[in-house]
Amino acid sequence: MASIDLDKMLAKIKSTQWALSDIDWEAPGAELITEEQWPKLKEFMADLMWIEHVGARAFAALAKKAPTDTLREIYTYFHAEEQRHANAEMALMRRWGMLDGEEIPEPNVNLRIIIEWLDRFADEMPVYVLGTVVPMLEIALDGALCTFLLESVKDPVCHQAFEKINDDESRHLGVGFTVMEMQGHSASYIKMVQMMARVMDPRLILGIASYMPLLNKMRDNVIAMGLPEEKLYKAMNKFERIGGRTEDGRRNPWFQLIKFHGRWVTNRSNKLYHVPVDGLVKLTGMVPRRALPAVPSWVKELTWQPTSTH
Amino acid sequence: MSDSPANKKTAPRKAAVRKRSARARKPAEKKPTPVTPVSVLIIGAGFAGLGMAIRLKQAGIDDFVILERASAVGGTWRDNQYPGAACDIPSNLYSYSFAPNPDWSRSFSGSGEILDYIHHLVSEFDLQKHIRFEKNVTDLCFDEGKGIWTATTDRQETFAGRAAIMAQGPLSNCSFPAITGIEDFQGHKIHSARWDHDYDFAGKRVAVIGTGASGIQIIPELVKVAGHVKVFQRTPGWVLPRPDFTTPQWNKALFRKLPASQQAMRNLLYWTHESMALAVIWNSPLTRIAERLARLHLRRQVKDRWLRRQLTPDFTIGCKRVLVSNDYYPALQKDNAKLITWPIARISEQGIRTVEGIEHQVDCIVFATGFDVSHSGTPFPVRGRNGRLLGDEWQGGAQAYKSINVSGYPNLFMTFGPNSGPGHNSALVYMESQLDYALKGIRKILAEDLKILDVKESVQHQYNKGIQKRLSRTNWNSGCKSWYLTADGFNATMYPGFATQYAAQMADFEEADYETA
Numbered sequence: 001m002a003s004i005d006l007d008k009m010l011a012k013i014k015s016t017q018w019a020l021s022d023i024d025w026e027a028p029g030a031e032l033i034t035e036e037q038w039p040k041l042k043e044f045m046a047d048l049m050w051i052e053h054v055g056a057r058a059f060a061a062l063a064k065k066a067p068t069d070t071l072r073e074i075y076t077y078f079h080a081e082e083q084r085h086a087n088a089e090m091a092l093m094r095r096w097g098m099l100d101g102e103e104i105p106e107p108n109v110n111l112r113i114i115i116e117w118l119d120r121f122a123d124e125m126p127v128y129v130l131g132t133v134v135p136m137l138e139i140a141l142d143g144a145l146c147t148f149l150l151e152s153v154k155d156p157v158c159h160q161a162f163e164k165i166n167d168d169e170s171r172h173l174g175v176g177f178t179v180m181e182m183q184g185h186s187a188s189y190i191k192m193v194q195m196m197a198r199v200m201d202p203r204l205i206l207g208i209a210s211y212m213p214l215l216n217k218m219r220d221n222v223i224a225m226g227l228p229e230e231k232l233y234k235a236m237n238k239f240e241r242i243g244g245r246t247e248d249g250r251r252n253p254w255f256q257l258i259k260f261h262g263r264w265v266t267n268r269s270n271k272l273y274h275v276p277v278d279g280l281v282k283l284t285g286m287v288p289r290r291a292l293p294a295v296p297s298w299v300k301e302l303t304w305q306p307t308s309t310h
Numbered sequence: 311m312s313d314s315p316a317n318k319k320t321a322p323r324k325a326a327v328r329k330r331s332a333r334a335r336k337p338a339e340k341k342p343t344p345v346t347p348v349s350v351l352i353i354g355a356g357f358a359g360l361g362m363a364i365r366l367k368q369a370g371i372d373d374f375v376i377l378e379r380a381s382a383v384g385g386t387w388r389d390n391q392y393p394g395a396a397c398d399i400p401s402n403l404y405s406y407s408f409a410p411n412p413d414w415s416r417s418f419s420g421s422g423e424i425l426d427y428i429h430h431l432v433s434e435f436d437l438q439k440h441i442r443f444e445k446n447v448t449d450l451c452f453d454e455g456k457g458i459w460t461a462t463t464d465r466q467e468t469f470a471g472r473a474a475i476m477a478q479g480p481l482s483n484c485s486f487p488a489i490t491g492i493e494d495f496q497g498h499k500i501h502s503a504r505w506d507h508d509y510d511f512a513g514k515r516v517a518v519i520g521t522g523a524s525g526i527q528i529i530p531e532l533v534k535v536a537g538h539v540k541v542f543q544r545t546p547g548w549v550l551p552r553p554d555f556t557t558p559q560w561n562k563a564l565f566r567k568l569p570a571s572q573q574a575m576r577n578l579l580y581w582t583h584e585s586m587a588l589a590v591i592w593n594s595p596l597t598r599i600a601e602r603l604a605r606l607h608l609r610r611q612v613k614d615r616w617l618r619r620q621l622t623p624d625f626t627i628g629c630k631r632v633l634v635s636n637d638y639y640p641a642l643q644k645d646n647a648k649l650i651t652w653p654i655a656r657i658s659e660q661g662i663r664t665v666e667g668i669e670h671q672v673d674c675i676v677f678a679t680g681f682d683v684s685h686s687g688t689p690f691p692v693r694g695r696n697g698r699l700l701g702d703e704w705q706g707g708a709q710a711y712k713s714i715n716v717s718g719y720p721n722l723f724m725t726f727g728p729n730s731g732p733g734h735n736s737a738l739v740y741m742e743s744q745l746d747y748a749l750k751g752i753r754k755i756l757a758e759d760l761k762i763l764d765v766k767e768s769v770q771h772q773y774n775k776g777i778q779k780r781l782s783r784t785n786w787n788s789g790c791k792s793w794y795l796t797a798d799g800f801n802a803t804m805y806p807g808f809a810t811q812y813a814a815q816m817a818d819f820e821e822a823d824y825e826t827a
Contacts, residue, residue, distance in 0.1 A: 017656065017663075018667070019663045019667045019669055020667040021669050064624065069791070072624075080665035080666045083652070084665065084666045296615065296616050297614050297615075297616040298616045303668060306667070306669060307668065307671050308670050308671065309515070309671045310515065310537075
């Protein structure tokens, strides 16, 4: 993927907006969800929707730190677009009778920890940390989860919604990889030194400690739904392939770090990584919900309703 | 800041009919008959135009005419009568030192009271007879042979003067912003500068687009009466607390009995604002203190972390206009109010669609989106020596000498011309310096019976080189987008210095800077 012209990309983003009301959420097809599918799909959709939502918050942090006006505006749009995806996925859940009245689905504990971390520290993170992690998560979503969802769900409204979501995501990825390459422009050793200084930031260490079990937890959930593990790994390898296509991209130390991490995640036999991280998943699973602080108010902006009348 | 565009509310229907028939008659039009020139032709009956008139009268020059396109005086303050409209500079400083008002009811008076003050100026100085209402100037042309400026109106009337004052104001034109779908909206649309006083907001769902100086004044008032108010914000501004209070009776009595006490108060306010230049114009340790003060104000009034984040600016304080309000943040947190920071995707038939995919349905949209400030054009064609057009010369950004004269356009003076804007002090302080400078020029023209008083091009060029160099070191040119700058980032709006420096430059009328004939 070659670098893209960000000004043209911003114009394209602005001209390709869609709204929840563009989709008829009452159209026939909801009955195509099988009884067997329903409970697993409910959990899957809840996770998916929450990942979109935390992705949105990460873009909000990126917008604060963006090095140029254009990139700042692009990230502001991406923040809102990820929120739109979460909203649309909630609208699908509502269509399939998976929402308890007006309630937002409960996020799992690992997501709650990530939400808490994002709320407290994301704005303090340098742009390239989140700028590299976010494409990794998106490629996993885009390449594996969404494809898998569309393969297993026959409801045409779901396909209609995800066609729009995937169009947005491909633009997010295009920008993501371009920014990763921008970071690789200068000498590697300077970048390495700068990165090491960042890595030692305890706030980032906390973030990494929250991100790793989240990935493993997601892997477990996806596999429980019947997604072949290889598909997820294949998608994650795409990150390595596209991100490392150019010399600038390869020179970005954050890319190298995330790439190696991706390799560890996809290599089940790497006990050194998986035993402690799976342990962390188990450990976080034991955290009682009451022990977690109240969700920040940005979470309350989620809605499945296409129109807001008050 | 006068001379509003003919708007639906104030321009009588008759005028529109006349306008249409005038257009229809155009092919058969006759050349305007020559008119006897007055000494001074003033365009605009706002603060600037009326202030000029007062200074002329005080100097014994009574032979002038004021052309006003609306049917009332007051300019910006006549047009901006939205609920909560007020000046963000204390009234004792936002008034003319040569016409003090001891009766200001508050430290920061509302627009109604400011408009009353303007009306008071008209009667106090007997200006009414000089004003020609509904004279919308569409062309201003200099006759080099005669040394006369001729203004032509949209009804083809002509007025001539030996000197001309362009006092039409920078904040006199407004329009709805170019948001996709704006014409599709079926509900009611109101622009803050053309308020619809007949619209009943009670129980209505209202959207406000814009959170600048006007927006933050309107929102608290709307929240009090409307059913629900959604505030659409693109960029948050820095908000400082406003030390607003009712003027006690004893204070008014003191100012009346002892005018020197009011002058002392004015001086105190002046120097307090001057000191703020250090924080607002240049990036200094005081800038950090001002930002900290604004953050403290935000923290004190807003408890929710995310809302605070949404309301925290990303730019250096002063880069855009600094806002002052005590009730804006509390209003946003009322049950019937909501701040929306998602970008607007488009306006639809029933409301506003934001990028998070939701359509916010409303009954009325209030556009608090500011004014059409021209950085590169003129409000009407201004033709100088040898038919040169000022608009053409300003294509790359407006320039003038000391903000008031432009080479090639003799005997023409501008109020709030290029690079005359203050970011930290009262606009009227700057205006007084401009009026007195113009008066010096006019006196010279009349006393020496000059046909031409034209600033030298080299002098103007040198002056602007210095101004732009100084501007590059200011907060305005530090990277944020604002109405101070053109799309290319050229600053043709602000004066890079203290009001005292500006006043000092205007106090000097260097005859050597001008070509005379």
